[in-house]
Amino acid sequence: MTKKINRRTFLQSSAALATATISGQGYAQSTSGESPVIGGKFSSPAPIPAKKGPRVVIVGGGWSGLTMAKYLKKTNPKFDVVLLDKNQQFVSCPISNVWMADQVNLDFLTHSYVEAAQNNDYLFLNATALELDRTSKILVTTLGSIKYDYLVVAPGIDYDYNRIGVDNPEDEYALRMNYPAGFSSASEIMAIKHKLHNFKGGTLVLTVPSGNYRCIAAPYERACMAAAIFKKHNIRGKILLLDMNSDIRIKAEGFKKAFAEYYGNIIQYEPSAEINGVRVVDKEIETDFDSYQFDDAVIYPPVRASSIIEEFGLSDESSLQKEAAIDPFKYHLVDDESVYVTGDSRSQPFSKSGNTAHSEARYVAEVISAHADGKQIEWRSPQTMCFSGVRIDPLESMSIIAFYKYDEAEKSFAFDRSHLMDKWNERAGQAGLAWAEGMYRDMFYS
Ligand SMILES: Cc1cc2nc3c(=O)[nH]c(=O)nc-3n(C[C@H](O)[C@H](O)[C@H](O)COP(=O)(O)OP(=O)(O)OC[C@H]3O[C@@H](n4cnc5c(N)ncnc54)[C@H](O)[C@@H]3O)c2cc1C
Structure with missing residues (x-):
């Protein structure tokens, strides 16, 4: 009979595989000599330099995590920032529809985590986050464990x-x-x-x-x-x-x-x-x-929300989309000010978009920095910006830009001002590509 694979057995085999890889590369091994197992017993530290300041670990190098890593360092250069992604390189979802129609090439969408980390003075680890121990502030990954002072979880959707x-x-x-x-x-x-x-x-x-x-x-x-x-x-x-x-x-x-x-x-x-x-x-x-x-x-x-939000015990039980149980203005868990959830796994009803994730991450980087200094900052709305290709050769697009406000009476967020351009043209087509290029430049270069 074929053995059924569930997430638990898959994680265990990934951990075993990671151990083999780590041993093969001569990284630190379990002191007991046994294969590390997940569940708080994974004793190998991840192969990254010792921390040089308060360590902020970010799970997920998408639009939210990449922006967060860069702006945490900019806002507080003393932070020792580690960005983690399971992929070796970044391929953009925005603009992928027009890529399908051959309006840009794959190079336009593809970018290097190594370059982003070098250009912006943080560490990048190509590994998958497996388990979280919030009591000891340890994140377990396929390449070993990392102790954090702050953790940002930005793993996107499932x-x-x-x-x-x-x-x-x-x-x-x-x-x-x-x-x-x-x-x-x-x-x-x-x-x-x-x-x-x-x-x-x-x-x-x-x-x-x-x-x-x-x-x-x-x-x-x-x-x-x-x-x-x-x-x-x-x-x-x-x-x-x-x-x-x-x-x-x-x-x-x-x-x-x-x-x-x-x-x-x-x-x-x-x-x-x-x-x-x-x-x-x-x-x-x-x-x-x-x-x-x-x-x-x-x-x-x-x-x-990405299933790790639930597996790490960070989700709001009452949420249909199993999004995170976070403070809607400061993004930290309701019961833990050292763990933040951002990007498309957030609980607020903002548009799940790259521009929203980017502008939000810049704000949350400031929130974390202020927290480390014992301060607070005022809430700022994320900005949603979305271009949609309608025709090709040349590309013609429409666009919308929107902000949000908190409605005290309703106790919920609603759209604030917005600007809709639903008449497509070539200028908007070019503006959409320029928008994406500007975003990639901001996330990957200093
Ligand atoms: C076809 C398409 C068109 C779009 N067009 C637009 C647009 O025009 N404008 C716009 O603003 N947005 C657009 N978006 C939406 C945008 O892509 C997302 O909203 C944005 O990527 C969300 O950012 P995020 O960081 O939350 O998630 P992601 O960008 O998905 O990043 C999450 C990252 O976490 C990593 N990860 C997940 N789990 C783990 C783990 N356990 N360990 C390590 N790493 C992990 C993933 O590999 C991934 O890199 C579009 C999306 C699609 C699919």
Whole structure:
């Protein structure tokens, strides 16, 4: 019988693998001579220099973690900052839709953690965070443990397939492999690009999740880019855009106009398509009212905070998306001022976007720095900025910029001022690329 792999056995084999790698490289070994095991007994220290000041460890080198690492050092040069990511290099999700349609090349999206760390005077460790011991302030990783003074957890999102009626691991695996969502990893995004360019014709299903999913505009932008690819390469395909929401969630007038004007014979938009099951073998997707046959699909399920938020015991039990139990203004855990959660795992209802994560991380870096000095700073809203490609060759885009305010009466956050440009043009297309370039420059260079 095939042995079932669950997360626990997977973690144990990763730890064993890491031990082998560490031994092979001559790094510190367990003093008992036994293989370190996770659960507080992983005795090897991670292979990084001894700390030279209060140590801030950051889990996740995405938009939030990279910005945090740089601005922590800038705000308080005495901090000894360690950035951890499971990937060897950074590949940007923003701009990946227009990359699929060949409007930029892969170099535009890909950046080096080594360079970011060198340019901004912090340490980078290519390792996966496995376990957290908050009492001893120790983070256990695949390369050993790290003691922290402050910990920032910024691991992004995970998909929640349960919310589209997929609750057994084999079906979920089949969906992840056959119809990847393309909202989390570079591998998924590359698989989708190949799918689009090699589509043999017929119906391609794209889905839009409900809830506060990552990048509200991106699934609609992806439909435009996929249709533009079909048009350019004379692919006789129809795109069935199944939206779990009752209407297009953002830039609605613009997207509706674009669908009608340019892609009327390609995109079929179906709102209120509450997905409750997918038959992988039969290539059939079921909603509350209908079922749809497809030839291929890109299935984006609702999202939740990265599962390590829950596994590390940091999540708010009452949160549908299992987001972190943090102070909404200062971002530290409600019961621990040395642990912070930022980026798309946060609990606040801000748009899960790169620009939001970037502006928020600059603010939280100041919050942590002030905390270390026994001070406090005033709350500042993050800024959401999102460009959406509509047409290609040349790229034409729409954009939105928004800020947030706290509504004391409602005890919740709401949009404050915003600026919507839902008429696409080439200047906005160029502005979107310039925005991304500026962000990469800020995160990777000094
Ligand atoms: C197609 C697409 C288009 C988008 N367009 C835009 C846009 O136009 N504008 C915009 O602002 N945003 C956009 N976004 C959203 C943006 O990408 C995310 O909101 C942003 O990446 C969130 O940043 P983050 O740091 O929270 O998460 P991420 O950037 O996902 O970073 C999380 C990091 O944590 C690492 N990690 C996770 N678990 C562990 C672990 N256990 N150990 C070590 N490392 C770990 C991951 O490898 C990852 O690098 C888009 C997203 C997609 C998918």
